[in-house]
Every structure is written in structure tokens, then in C-alpha cells.
Amino acid sequence: MSAYACRFCNAPLDLTFCDLGMSPLSNAYLRPAQLQAAEKFYPLHSYVCERCWLVQLPAHETPDHIFGQDYAYFSSYSDSWLAHCKAYCELMIKRFSFGATSQVVEIASNDGYLLQYFKAQGVPVLGIEPAANCAAVAESKGIPSLVRFFGVQTAQELRDSGRGADLLLGNNVLAHVPDLNDFVAGLKVALKPHGIVTMEFPHLLQLMAHNQFDTIYHEHYSYLSLLAVRGIFARHGLTLFDVQELPTHGGSLRIYARHGEDDSRPVAAAVAALLERETAAGLDAAAAYRKFERQVQETRYKLLEFLIGAKREGKRVWGYGAPAKGNTLLNYCGIRADLVEGTVDRSPHKQGLYLPGTHIPIHPPAKLAEAKPDYVLILPWNLREEIVQQMAHIRGWGGRFVVPIPQVQVLA
Ligand SMILES: [Zn+2]
Numbered sequence: 001m002s003a004y005a006c007r008f009c010n011a012p013l014d015l016t017f018c019d020l021g022m023s024p025l026s027n028a029y030l031r032p033a034q035l036q037a038a039e040k041f042y043p044l045h046s047y048v049c050e051r052c053w054l055v056q057l058p059a060h061e062t063p064d065h066i067f068g069q070d071y072a073y074f075s076s077y078s079d080s081w082l083a084h085c086k087a088y089c090e091l092m093i094k095r096f097s098f099g100a101t102s103q104v105v106e107i108a109s110n111d112g113y114l115l116q117y118f119k120a121q122g123v124p125v126l127g128i129e130p131a132a133n134c135a136a137v138a139e140s141k142g143i144p145s146l147v148r149f150f151g152v153q154t155a156q157e158l159r160d161s162g163r164g165a166d167l168l169l170g171n172n173v174l175a176h177v178p179d180l181n182d183f184v185a186g187l188k189v190a191l192k193p194h195g196i197v198t199m200e201f202p203h204l205l206q207l208m209a210h211n212q213f214d215t216i217y218h219e220h221y222s223y224l225s226l227l228a229v230r231g232i233f234a235r236h237g238l239t240l241f242d243v244q245e246l247p248t249h250g251g252s253l254r255i256y257a258r259h260g261e262d263d264s265r266p267v268a269a270a271v272a273a274l275l276e277r278e279t280a281a282g283l284d285a286a287a288a289y290r291k292f293e294r295q296v297q298e299t300r301y302k303l304l305e306f307l308i309g310a311k312r313e314g315k316r317v318w319g320y321g322a323p324a325k326g327n328t329l330l331n332y333c334g335i336r337a338d339l340v341e342g343t344v345d346r347s348p349h350k351q352g353l354y355l356p357g358t359h360i361p362i363h364p365p366a367k368l369a370e371a372k373p374d375y376v377l378i379l380p381w382n383l384r385e386e387i388v389q390q391m392a393h394i395r396g397w398g399g400r401f402v403v404p405i406p407q408v409q410v411l412a
Contacts, residue, residue, distance in 0.1 A: 004058045006049035007180050007221065008232050012046035015286055017055050018213055018293045019224075020044040026063065026327035029353040029362070039356065044328065046216055046223065047139040048289045052231050052266055055204055055289070057216065064364045080386045082113060084248055086169075089117035096124050096196060098167055105158065105165040105190065107150040108173040112138030120144060121158040126163055128154060151182040155189035164192040172249070174229070175222045175301030183282075184236045189258070194264060197238065197257040203230075205278055208249025208288070211406035213296040214329040215250065215369045224284045226253060228276050233257055242268040250382045300333045304406045307339040315374040318387035319343030319403075321385055322350045322362045331357040340377060344368055365391070381405050 022041040030039075034397050042060040049056065065088060071253050104118045109127025111134045118125045121141065127145035129135040148154045150170075158164060168191050177183040202215055204225040206350040216223065230240050233255075242256035246308065253274075257266050282288030289306040310317055319326065323347040330340070344365045345351060351364050368391065376394055378384050381403045388401055388411065401411040 002058075004047065006054060007034060007056055007059075007178065008054050008228075008339035009049060010054045013058070015048050015050055015289060016059065016293065017046040017048045018216060018288055018296055019046075019329065020213065020216060020296075020332045021123060021330045023261070023328060024217070025219065026324035026356065027219060028352060028356040030359070031353060035354060035359060038245075040266060042218055043135070043355070044216065044218065048286075049409070052228055053225060053284060054180075054228040054232075055225075056217065057221050059221060061218065078383060078386070080383060081248070084246075085114040086117050088254075088329045089114070089121070092167060092198070093118075093121055093123070096167070100124070103163055103192075104167045104169070105163065107144060107168070107170040107177070109138060109143070110134045112141045112143035112145070114169075114171065115143045116141060116207055123358040126158075133179040139252045150177075150186055151179065152186045152189055156191045157185035164195070165190050165193045166192055167198070168195060168372050169198045172202070174199050174201045175220050175224060176284070178221050180222060180232060181236070184232055184238065188236050188238055188259070191238075191259065193259060194262055195258070196265075198254055199229075199257075200246065200248070200252050201229075201246070203250045203251050203253045205281055205283065208292055210250060211295055212325075213238070213292075214325040214405060215333075217324050217328045222247065224253075225278050226255070227251075227278050227283055229255060230271075230275070234260075240271055241265045243270050243274050245274070248382070256289075281326060299405070299407055301310060303329075303333055303404050304335075306402070306408045307335060310375060311339060316341060316371070317375045317377055318368060318371055318379045319371040319379050320354060320365075320391065320401075321345055321379040321383070322347075322353075322366075323380040325381075327355055327357065329379065330360065332356065336360065341373070342367070342371065343379065348399060368394060368399075373399060375400055375402050375410070377402045377404060379404075 002013050024041050046057045056211050062314045091281050100122050103123045104123055106115050107128045109129045113127040126152050128144050128148050130149045132147050133261050138145040201224050204223045237260045238257045239260045240255050240257050244254045246252045264293040317340050320339050322343055342361045344363045344367050350362050353362050379386055401410050
């Protein structure tokens with residue numbers, strides 16, 4: 001019996017989805033001076049609600065602590081992600097004819113990585129971003145940004161100031177929201193009568209099918225199926241009228257929502273078709289969720305066998321990337337600098353710091369050519385193609401890439 005209640009429907013959470021042990025906040029990168037100090041660890045134990053099938057992690061820290069001032073993630077550093085955002089912008093303008101009289105509002109707009117493309121097309125934009133350092137970068141690029149968390153209160157403020165949204169979007173934000181009801185109720189408030197909401201989030205069906213347990217971390221409160229999201233939106237008067245499957249983050253959904261009252265947009269067949277696939281995969285019953293944890297443990301044993309085997313043979317292993325998911329993986333598996341000597345990351349905001357919990361040092365990518373490791377473990381496996389291409393020169397010294405998920409694999 002857990003002490004937690006579902007963050008959407010308030011039913012008691014008794015069914016474990018996956019218990020990954022104790023883990024620090026995955027974005028709590030450490031400065032050298034912090035290495036000798038105590039670190040906070042929290043239970044990384046997720047549950048599934050047996051009433052609404054929302055998979056979730058109880059919150060142990062306030063969002064302000066997690067996404068406050070020093071939040072180290074700047075979206076603009078992955079080429080494939082930027083290409084994805086540009087394509088999204090073009091698709092929206094083409095499909096819904098947004099233009100100079102429309103208002104595009106992005107929730108969790110970060111450094112303006114996405115809104116810059118709407119701005120370039122002459123569409124008025126507004127970013128809502130809780131991390132002041134990210135919002136300041138956006139402002140410097142000419143993208144107006146409010147430093148706020150989104151919810152009913154912020155939505156009211158938008159409407160009162162005449163900035164209701166024709167397009168209200170949020171990429172990888174729905175899963176990061178602790179008060180899901182306040183957030184979705186806010187979408188309803190901020191949306192103009194014929195406005196459109198789009199949200200992208202990693203798809204639970206893919207997480208389970210491809211063993212992506214490392215996408216479970218403290219900043220990520222909900223793991224979403226279309227089934228669960230449809231119920232949440234419906235309760236707040238919003239109807240999903242289309243859905244697309246995307247390759248991003250290991251398999252995401254892009255949902256399209258409108259006011260329940262706005263029947264100018266019929267519900268596409270894709271919605272029912274995907275719900276049917278989720279039901280066929282058992283996402284509306286306990287049995288499928290019960291099997292997940294065993295599969296995760298097996299992944300850990302295999303990765304450790306590989307790393308210990310490499311060590312015994314005198315091979316050297318480095319990491320590539322310092323993403324949140326890497327911290328879940330390394331902490332859960334108990335991998336430290338004896339098994340993975342160091343990692344490299346393109347973001348200058350992370351270089352010179354250490355991974356939380358495991359204390360593996362983060363260097364600039366050029367460091368790999370100096371270290372010449374035998375294996376490079378790709379931590380952001382969702383960017384695997386891009387990284388293999390960018391870092392092809394490791395083959396020059398006989399280096400090989402390794403991916404940890406869905407099962408450890410040395411790439412040819
Ligand atoms: Zn529930």
C-alpha cells in the first residue's frame with residue numbers, strides 16, 4: 001500500500017510500475033567544490049493508477065527547486081531537435097494558416113529554440129518559461145518571454161491582457177507538470193474559441209515496448225498514454241481531434257486538441273486507431289504494467305556484464321552526453337568512474353561539471369580524441385544517429401559506439 005494518490009483522479013496508487021531505487025535529481029550537476037558534500041537522493045519509484053491508467057512518479061521536490069534559476073538545459077544544442085521544430089512550424093502554418101494576426105504561445109519555451117521559426121515567418125509569438133536564465137536568452141533573440149509556470153493563473157493573465165492563443169503549444173512539458181489538473185484547466189482558459197492546442201510527449205507505449213526506463217526521472221512526473229491523456233483533457237472540456245506518432249525521444253505523440261464546444265474540426269480516425277492499439281497492448285489493464293520491472297532489471301544486468309567484461313579485458317569506456325536519462329541509467333545501475341571514466345557534452349553549461357550521484361566528470365567533445373577510449377557509451381540514445389555521424393572519427397583509433405537501451409549493443 002503506497003501513501004500516494006493519483007495526481008489526476010486522486011485514486012490510491014498501489015500498483016508499482018517500476019522501482020529504480022534512490023536517485024538524485026537528474027539535472028543536479030555538481031561543481032568540483034560540491035563533490036565532497038552530501039547529496040540528496042529521492043525514491044525513483046513510479047506507479048500506475050488503476051482507475052485512469054496514468055503512470056506517474058510522486059513529487060518529492062517543488063518544481064521551483066527543479067526548474068529554477070540554474071536549470072542547465074538549453075534546448076538549442078541538438079541539431080535534429082531544431083530540425084524537428086522547424087518542420088513543426090512549417091506544418092502548423094500550412095495546415096492551419098497561422099499568420100500576422102495569429103498569436104502563438106509556447107509553454108516552457110526555453111531559450112526560444114522553437115518560437116524563432118514562427119517569428120521568422122512573421123507570426124506573433126509569446127513564450128512562457130519558468131527558468132529565468134533560459135527566458136533571458138530568448139528575450140535577447142527578440143522573443144518575448146514571461147518568466148512563469150503555466151496554470152490557470154497564468155492563463156487568466158494571458159486572456160486578460162488580450163493574448164489568448166490561436167496556437168497553444170508545449171513540447172515535453174505535459175509530463176513535467178506536477179499539478180496536471182491546474183495545467184490542463186489553464187489550457188482551456190488560455191485558448192481562443194477556435195484555437196488549437198498541440199502537445200508532444202514521449203509515448204508510454206514506446207517506453208514499455210522499447211524498455212526506455214531511463215526516461216523515468218524526478219523532473220518527469222507523468223508517463224503518458226493517449227488513453228490517459230484523452231481522459232484528462234476531456235475532464236477539462238478539451239477534445240483531442242488528431243494525433244500523430246513522432247520518432248523524437250524514442251517515440252512521441254503529438255496530440256491536437258480544441259474546445260469541446262468547437263465542432264468545426266471533426267475528430268480524425270487516427271485517434272480511435274491509436275486508442276485501439278493501446279488497448280491491444282493492454283494499457284487498460286494491470287497485467288501489462290506488472291511485467292515491466294523485470295524487463296528493466298534484465299537490462300541492468302546485461303549492461304553491467306558488458307562494462308565489467310570490458311574492464312577485465314583492459315578496455316576503456318567513456319560516455320557521450322550528459323542527459324537526464326543518462327543519470328537515471330548510471331545511478332540505477334550503480335555505474336561510476338571506474339567503469340565509465342568520463343563523458344563529453346556539447347553544452348558549455350555542463351562542461352566542467354560532474355554527473356549527480358555517480359560523479360563522472362563532463363568534458364567538451366574534443367576530449368574524446370585525447371582519451372581515445374575503446375568504447376563510447378551513447379547516453380542520449382534518442383540522438384544515436386546524429387552522434388554516430390558527428391563523432392565518426394572515433395573509429396580512427398578503433399573506438400566503437402555502444403548503446404545501452406533497449407539492451408546493451410555494440411554498434412558495427
Ligand atoms: Zn488516476
